[in-house]
Amino acid sequence: DTAVSQTPKYLVTQMGNDKSIKCEQNLGHDTMYWYKQDSKKFLKIMFSYNNKELIINETVPNRFSPKSPDKAHLNLHINSLELGDSAVYFCASSPARLNTEAFFGQGTRLTVV
Amino acid sequence: AQKVTQAQTEISVVEKEDVTLDCVYETRDTTYYLFWYKQPPSGELVFLIRRNSFDEQNEISGRYSWNFQKSTSSFNFTITASQVVDSAVYFCALSGGQWKAAGNKLTFGGGTRVLVKP
Numbered sequence: 001d002t003a004v005s006q007t008p009k010y011l012v013t014q015m016g017n018d019k020s021i022k023c024e025q026n027l028g029h030d031t032m033y034w035y036k037q038d039s040k041k042f043l044k045i046m047f048s049y050n051n052k053e054l055i056i057n058e059t060v061p062n063r064f065s066p067k068s069p070d071k072a073h074l075n076l077h078i079n080s081l082e083l084g085d086s087a088v089y090f091c092a093s094s095p096a097r098l099n100t101e102a103f104f105g106q107g108t109r110l111t112v113v
Numbered sequence: 114a115q116k117v118t119q120a121q122t123e124i125s126v127v128e129k130e131d132v133t134l135d136c137v138y139e140t141r142d143t144t145y146y147l148f149w150y151k152q153p154p155s156g157e158l159v160f161l162i163r164r165n166s167f168d169e170q171n172e173i174s175g176r177y178s179w180n181f182q183k184s185t186s187s188f189n190f191t192i193t194a195s196q197v198v199d200s201a202v203y204f205c206a207l208s209g210g211q212w213k214a215a216g217n218k219l220t221f222g223g224g225t226r227v228l229v230k231p
Binding site: 031033043045056088094096099100101102104106107 | 158220
């Protein structure tokens with residue numbers, strides 16, 4: 001079983017569209033994250049949720065809205081997609097409050113045309 | 114603010130050579146954690162090691178070894194006798210700070226691409 005799974009793996013869409021990326025973890029972790037990796041491979045955190053509560057929101061445009069229906073799921077919805085949103089988006093999870101390693105999903109490559 | 118610097122953007126070696134990846138970090142936290150992740154060409158992020166700020170012992174795992182020096186704020190990674198399968202981008206990362214503000218977030222360095230030629 002995949003520990004952290006994201007769907008879809010690839011997403012190509014036109015500017016202005018709205019799209020969602022789904023993430024699920026079966027590790028029993030309390031904390032989930034979204035990271036963005038740009039074209040230069042730079043990784044930066046976007047959001048962190050703990051037990052469905054938003055912990056971190058790192059100056060991300062409000063076109064990006066995370067939603068956590070339960071602690072095993074953290075979805076990312078993006079409105080009015082722009083060319084600059086093209087990137088690889090990684091979902092991750094970790095146990096809460098322990099500073100243990102985060103386990104990452106395989107990534108979703110989003111291309112906005 | 115936390116910062117991680119990986120000064121080497123790309124390293125190219127021939128198989129069986131040793132390669133050392135540098136990582137320098139900045140943090141005001143007294144308790145923090147350091148990590149290395151590997152990103153192979155397939156794109157996933159693979160955890161390699163975690164080290165807390167109170168444990169300065171070096172660690173060896175097979176062909177991998179890590180040198181943590183708090184005095185120089187460095188956490189360097191060496192691959193001994195490199196193999197083609199080691200070709201990947203390697204990221205150093207840092208976490209720490211107050212839970213409500215930092216929530217275990219990882220601050221990543223820019224990554225070092227390692228190319229191992231046969």
